[in-house]
Amino acid sequence: MRDINSSIFFIIFFGFVSCSLWGQVSPKKHLAESDYGLWSTLEIKCASATGDWVCYNLAYESKSDTLFVRDKSAKKRFAFPKGTHGVFGRDNRFACLVGSTLKVLNLKTGFIKAIDSVRKFRFSSDGHTLVVLKENQQLVLERKGLAFAEIERVTGFYFNPSGTGMVYTIAKEKASLHYCPFDGIQEHFEKLASEKDVVFENIVWQQNGASFVCLKRDTGPKKENDGVRLYCYRLLDKREFELPIKSTGEGNVIDEKMVSKFTLSHDGKRVFFYLRAVRLSDNGKDVVQIWNGNDTWIYSQTEREAHPENQFCYVWWPDGGQFLKLTTAERSNIMLSGDGQYAITYNPKGVKTQFEFNNKIECFVLDLKSPDVGSHLQEKMCLADEVMPSFGGKYFLYRIDEDWFVYELLTKKHSRVSVNFQRKLHLLNTRGGVKPAFSIAGWTAHDADLLVYDDFDLWAISLKDLGVKRLTKGREKEIIFRIVPSTGQTKKIPILDGFTYPLLSLEKGFYLKAVGRRSKATGYYGWQGTAYPLLFEDKAVTDLCFTEGSLTLYCKVEDFNESPKLVALAKNRKPVEVFCSNPQQSSYYWGSSKLIDYEVNGKLLQGALFYPANYDAHKKYPMVVYIYEEMSNHVHNYVNPSVYNGGGLNLSVLTSKGYFVLYPDIAYETDYVGKSATDCTIGATQKVIEMGLIDKDKIALMGHSFGGYETAFIATQTDLFATVIVGAGVTDLVSSYLSVGWNNGRAEIWRYESDQWRMSKSLYEGMEVYLKNSPIMFADQVKVPLLIWTGELDRQVHYYQSIAFYNALRRLGKKQIMLVYPENRHRLTNDKSQIDFTRRYEQWLDYFLKGDTSPKWIENGIN
Numbered sequence: 001m002r003d004i005n006s007s008i009f010f011i012i013f014f015g016f017v018s019c020s021l022w023g024q025v026s027p028k029k030h031l032a033e034s035d036y037g038l039w040s041t042l043e044i045k046c047a048s049a050t051g052d053w054v055c056y057n058l059a060y061e062s063k064s065d066t067l068f069v070r071d072k073s074a075k076k077r078f079a080f081p082k083g084t085h086g087v088f089g090r091d092n093r094f095a096c097l098v099g100s101t102l103k104v105l106n107l108k109t110g111f112i113k114a115i116d117s118v119r120k121f122r123f124s125s126d127g128h129t130l131v132v133l134k135e136n137q138q139l140v141l142e143r144k145g146l147a148f149a150e151i152e153r154v155t156g157f158y159f160n161p162s163g164t165g166m167v168y169t170i171a172k173e174k175a176s177l178h179y180c181p182f183d184g185i186q187e188h189f190e191k192l193a194s195e196k197d198v199v200f201e202n203i204v205w206q207q208n209g210a211s212f213v214c215l216k217r218d219t220g221p222k223k224e225n226d227g228v229r230l231y232c233y234r235l236l237d238k239r240e241f242e243l244p245i246k247s248t249g250e251g252n253v254i255d256e257k258m259v260s261k262f263t264l265s266h267d268g269k270r271v272f273f274y275l276r277a278v279r280l281s282d283n284g285k286d287v288v289q290i291w292n293g294n295d296t297w298i299y300s301q302t303e304r305e306a307h308p309e310n311q312f313c314y315v316w317w318p319d320g321g322q323f324l325k326l327t328t329a330e331r332s333n334i335m336l337s338g339d340g341q342y343a344i345t346y347n348p349k350g351v352k353t354q355f356e357f358n359n360k361i362e363c364f365v366l367d368l369k370s371p372d373v374g375s376h377l378q379e380k381m382c383l384a385d386e387v388m389p390s391f392g393g394k395y396f397l398y399r400i401d402e403d404w405f406v407y408e409l410l411t412k413k414h415s416r417v418s419v420n421f422q423r424k425l426h427l428l429n430t431r432g433g434v435k436p437a438f439s440i441a442g443w444t445a446h447d448a449d450l451l452v453y454d455d456f457d458l459w460a461i462s463l464k465d466l467g468v469k470r471l472t473k474g475r476e477k478e479i480i481f482r483i484v485p486s487t488g489q490t491k492k493i494p495i496l497d498g499f500t501y502p503l504l505s506l507e508k509g510f511y512l513k514a515v516g517r518r519s520k521a522t523g524y525y526g527w528q529g530t531a532y533p534l535l536f537e538d539k540a541v542t543d544l545c546f547t548e549g550s551l552t553l554y555c556k557v558e559d560f561n562e563s564p565k566l567v568a569l570a571k572n573r574k575p576v577e578v579f580c581s582n583p584q585q586s587s588y589y590w591g592s593s594k595l596i597d598y599e600v601n602g603k604l605l606q607g608a609l610f611y612p613a614n615y616d617a618h619k620k621y622p623m624v625v626y627i628y629e630e631m632s633n634h635v636h637n638y639v640n641p642s643v644y645n646g647g648g649l650n651l652s653v654l655t656s657k658g659y660f661v662l663y664p665d666i667a668y669e670t671d672y673v674g675k676s677a678t679d680c681t682i683g684a685t686q687k688v689i690e691m692g693l694i695d696k697d698k699i700a701l702m703g704h705s706f707g708g709y710e711t712a713f714i715a716t717q718t719d720l721f722a723t724v725i726v727g728a729g730v731t732d733l734v735s736s737y738l739s740v741g742w743n744n745g746r747a748e749i750w751r752y753e754s755d756q757w758r759m760s761k762s763l764y765e766g767m768e769v770y771l772k773n774s775p776i777m778f779a780d781q782v783k784v785p786l787l788i789w790t791g792e793l794d795r796q797v798h799y800y801q802s803i804a805f806y807n808a809l810r811r812l813g814k815k816q817i818m819l820v821y822p823e824n825r826h827r828l829t830n831d832k833s834q835i836d837f838t839r840r841y842e843q844w845l846d847y848f849l850k851g852d853t854s855p856k857w858i859e860n861g862i863n
Helices: 008-014 031-037 256-261 299-305 583-587 651-656 673-692 704-713 733-737 749-754 767-772 775-781 800-811 831-849 856-862
Strands: 040-047 053-060 066-071 076-081 085-088 095-100 101-105 112-117 117-124 129-133 139-143 146-151 153-159 165-171 174-181 190-196 198-205 211-218 228-234 239-244 252-254 271-277 311-317 322-323 333-336 342-346 360-367 375-383 388-390 395-400 402-410 412-414 439-443 449-454 460-462 468-470 477-483 494-496 498-500 508-516 522-527 531-537 542-543 553-559 562-569 576-580 592-600 603-611 621-627 662-664 694-704 723-727 785-793 817-820
Touching: 008 583, 031 299, 040 085, 040 553, 040 562, 053 095, 053 139, 066 085, 076 085, 076 095, 085 239, 095 117, 095 553, 101 117, 101 299, 117 153, 117 198, 139 494, 153 198, 153 749, 165 449, 165 800, 174 198, 190 198, 190 228, 198 749, 228 271, 256 271, 271 449, 299 749, 333 388, 342 388, 360 395, 375 395, 388 498, 439 477, 439 576, 449 477, 460 477, 508 531, 531 542, 531 553, 592 651, 592 673, 603 651, 603 673, 621 673, 621 704, 621 831, 673 694, 673 704, 694 704, 694 831, 704 723, 704 775, 723 767, 723 831, 733 767, 785 831, 800 817, 817 831, 817 856
Parallel strands: 522 542, 621 662, 621 694, 694 723, 723 785, 785 817
Antiparallel strands: 040 053, 053 066, 066 076, 085 095, 095 101, 101 112, 117 129, 129 139, 139 146, 153 165, 165 174, 174 190, 198 211, 211 228, 228 239, 252 271, 271 311, 311 322, 333 342, 342 360, 360 375, 388 395, 395 402, 402 412, 439 449, 449 460, 460 468, 477 508, 494 498, 508 522, 522 531, 542 553, 553 562, 562 576, 592 603, 603 662
């Protein structure tokens, strides 16, 4: 637990004070570490149905968080210290948990009701019904604030997808299933099934709420494996169906890890589920790992990512009682068409040895409209992660190299959908590998159109004639437009091992995130036939929060020197500030930020320059340069001061201590990532030196992960920097290329040949290039003191990379210290480690850039 730095009363008080009011008090003072605990992080949680109300949280490092509810005009507000899981019942009520106590707020009267010992709760979609399951297994239903039903011995409840009704389960002498529509009439409650010595669990609904499927387990004398059944109930005709698991084959059991993936087709005629075949000879782990040289995946990736060899997906047709095993050991993965009438099975390992992140696969299409399943092999090799069904179920979309294709399931016809699309994703994706012609946004109704992005704009491709229509006009002003899903929705919808993109309506419209590529202005637009701005300005505008059909939306607005504000947005209305976080900031000296332009090798680049707090134009300051690919887009980001640092630096703390901080962009040349980083970092630093702001002899360089690699390489190429801090970086490209990334089990080759390292050849085709980009090969050229740090359990960049560089520098007699943090991985996650690293890197900078010789650990380590 982190130390509590301020009382809950003081924290809640901040939640009610406006920024303008706070700014009227006392002269400014310098920020001290003891002040950091005053800062909170603003988190927008949810909005009411029409957007009249918003819920947000103020999160503190002390864990003294408070949940707030405010109206869009900022005139009414309610606070719930330690509140969690806040939700609205339309625009009428709000509820949240405080511990196990449910607080229910009437938004019209302001009355707050408390219900103790609550395990789970939820509002119906119309907001009138509140369902509460208490820890004593009592289910309470309230209608418009009044309890109308109390039911005992309830083990769980499950809302249908539309939130208009639910199924709940009771465990008495006989277990029972009940259906309850949310109309407030208890007489409409219906018992669906009742049986002794069983339990009903893991209920999953059909998309339209017409039926559901669950597990029915025997708890009596038959509770061994052959007492487990799939149970399906259809509400319209009140029919129930069962499939005993033992009937699917000897030794088959429900795969408990996959019950959350139970799926019903849109028409409710097919149920998809996973079974595991029990092997009598399975005695646990293998005595030896066998890494075959001709395996498409190496052993570690198979262990990490492959389905178990004895796990299979089945389909069940409840009406006819038939079932079928869909996957095999050879084709272990499956994805469904959007309507569940077709499936694709494939081997994710592909047929050739894998050296890219995703292998190229062959797909088998299965027609599941009847138990007489037909299949045919498509002789197309496509990337495993870029095969996906359309939302409506008519097509499968796939990519081969840069081109996208659709396969029409009914006609078995392939069409190249990118044939008339002239743009390509080259500006925003600068890493290695083949670039796709476009990226995917979603589908329109009936799969009429595929919505896609180029570097800047949104386009619609008609799947009838492959005609292309541009929907936004971002390229002319270099504004990047991307669709924003409503709160609680996702950009991808999982379907077993695959996913689809969401349904989007060109008639109803949608909202767009807007980012100025060079201006760094950000904001949001609406789109209804054409794009119109809601808010777009030279600040960081983020976290759009809205519900489907809401009239008012909410977002955060911040700048490096302006703490996040909660702002209400609406079409044809000026934005309204609802709340301003951290009003105490106005009592402290604070830094500022600006964009700078610089040119390297004929390319115009940008950097974000952060000025020290209480900046004096007559002084020269020390500067810290922090690098990682493109960093200028952080120019407007607000950073809470903190001692908890996972691996980067804290901008607000360093600027408060009198440092300039530079975040430059790096443009890469294929095969020369090290030289590119060196040229661009030096070019950006020289630009700031020319501005006359800093002491050219007091500049430090710092980076983590790929930025750690870049700092290590630059340290071997120049003495422009007084000191360099290298965090968890690769230093030997040869050993890294041949190593395993233990987070996913893959050989790291893909990072070099088709991703961040931007190499055009394999190691043995271009050994010289790999050696020329390896910092360890030039360790003898290091002329400045280095601080190296790493996590001992790092599974992304093995800490041996840091040890190798340390040993090379040590053998050469270079000034350096290495910090190894046990029980930490690629980033520091332990509180004590984070504090220790923060204190040490700040002391290191003060030592070399300010002449503070008090830290004895530095004196002892380098002299």
